[in-house]
Amino acid sequence: MAFTIAIDGPAAAGKGTISKAVAAHFGYAHLDTGLLYRAVGRRMLDGVDPLEAATSLMARDLDATDLRSPEVAQAASRVAVIPEVRAALVDFQHAFARRDGGAVLDGRDIGTVICPDAEAKLFVTASAEVRAERRFRELREKGVETSFDTVLADVRERDARDMDRAAAPMKPAEDAVLIDTSDLTIEDAVAAAIAAVVEKGAVRG
Ligand code: CDP
Ligand code: CDP
Numbered sequence: 405m406a407f408t409i410a411i412d413g414p415a416a417a418g419k420g421t422i423s424k425a426v427a428a429h430f431g432y433a434h435l436d437t438g439l440l441y442r443a444v445g446r447r448m449l450d451g452v453d454p455l456e457a458a459t460s461l462m463a464r465d466l467d468a469t470d471l472r473s474p475e476v477a478q479a480a481s482r483v484a485v486i487p488e489v490r491a492a493l494v495d496f497q498h499a500f501a502r503r504d505g506g507a508v509l510d511g512r513d514i515g516t517v518i519c520p521d522a523e524a525k526l527f528v529t530a531s532a533e534v535r536a537e538r539r540f541r542e543l544r545e546k547g548v549e550t551s552f553d554t555v556l557a558d559v560r561e562r563d564a565r566d567m568d569r570a571a572a573p574m575k576p577a578e579d580a581v582l583i584d585t586s587d588l589t590i591e592d593a594v595a596a597a598i599a600a601v602v603e604k605g606a607v608r609g
Contacts, residue, residue: 405504405505405506405609406501406502406503406504406505406506406507407430407432407506407507407523407524407605407606407607407609408501408502408506408507408509408519408521408522408523408524409423409426409427409430409432409506409507409508409509409522409523409524409525409526409601409606410509410510410514410515410518410519410522410524410525410526410577410580411423411426411508411509411510411511411514411525411526411527411528411597412510412511412512412513412514412515412516412525412526412527412528412574412576412577412580413510413512413526413527413528413529413574414512414529414532414535414559414562414563414566414574415477415535415539415559415562415563416530416535416536416538416539416542416559417528417529417530417535417585418528418530418585418588418590418593419510419511419528420436420438420510421590421593421594422510422526422528422583422585422593422594422597423436423508423509423510425590425594425597425598426508426594426597426598426601427508429594429598429608430506430508430601430606430607430608430609431505431506431608431609432505432506432507432508432609433500433503433505433506433507433508434507434508434509434510435497435500435501435507435508435509435510436510436511437493437497437509437510437511437512437514437518438480438510438511438512439466439471440461440466440493440496440497441480441481441483441484441489441493442471442472442476442477442479442480443457443461443465443466443468443471444457444458444461444480444483444489444493445476445477445478445479445480445481445482445483446465446468446470446471446476446479447465448479448482448483449475449476449479454483454486454489455486455488455489455492457483458483458488458489458492458493459492461492461493461496473548474543474548474550474555474558477558477562478558478561478562481562481565481566482565484512484565484566484569485565485569485570485571486571487570487571490513490571490572494518497509497514497518497519498518498519501518501519501522505609506606506609512566512572512573512574513572513573513574515527515576515577515579515580516572516575516576516577517572520577523604523605523606524581524600524601524604524605524606525577525579525580525581526580526581526582526583526597526600526601527576527577527580527581527582527583528583528585528593528597529582529583529584529585529586530584530585530586531586532556532559532560532563533556534585534586535559536552536555536556536558536559537552539555539558539559540552540555540556543555581600581603583596583597583600
């Protein structure tokens with residue numbers, strides 16, 4: 405049985421948290437597709453050509469420890485505007501999405517471009533201020549020296565680049581269920597996501 409759940413939305417909206425919980429609930433596999441772009445961005449910062457990095461990407465590249473840094477997030481969004489880089493990452497995502505046992509993929513273009521036939525699609529959002537506050541708190545907990553204003557500017561810059569690009573811009577699929585997590589606890593956001601996915605026919609794998 406292949407059942408694909410596509411979860412898209414902007415930075416720090418709660419996609420990853422919701423995706424992990426939904427995958428655990430249904431017993432599905434989870435792929436954070438942002439890691440693919442982060443791994444390519446990481447290698448670009450090391451001087452590797454982004455297309456070369458995308459075509460030679462290996463599973464172990466997704467385990468690098470610093471992929472979560474704001475610098476790598478910015479590099480990811482810069483390589484993500486290159487159509488050939490996106491094209492080089494499609495096959496891996498397709499194979500993951502159609503695996504037996506069900507799959508949850510989160511990113512920006514899963515419901516629109518990568519898996520337009522996904523059985524369930526969610527678009528998770530929250531205000532830029534709430535998202536920046538969440539990222540700021542995460543970074544501080546990791547001991548990263550930064551300010552709320554820096555994180556907010558970073559989030560806004562990345563949102564704009566992701567929405568305005570010609571190749572697979574971030575936008576809700578027409579048939580996506582919208583979940584605004586601005587005023588939701590994690591538990592409530594996860595419950596809303598599970599309810600929406602059950603509505604689309606997902607059963608525990
Ligand atoms: O994957 P994405 O960048 O969309 O966001 P995330 O990593 O799942 O969530 C970013 C942060 O927001 C994490 O620290 C979550 O614990 C937190 N969060 C929250 O406070 N309330 C929610 N409803 C969802 C996530
Ligand atoms: O965790 P957060 O939401 O901050 O970022 P991410 O999901 O790891 O994505 C990092 C960057 O990769 C995004 O800003 C996008 O530019 C790009 N990305 C994309 O273009 N398409 C995807 N399916 C996933 C990520």
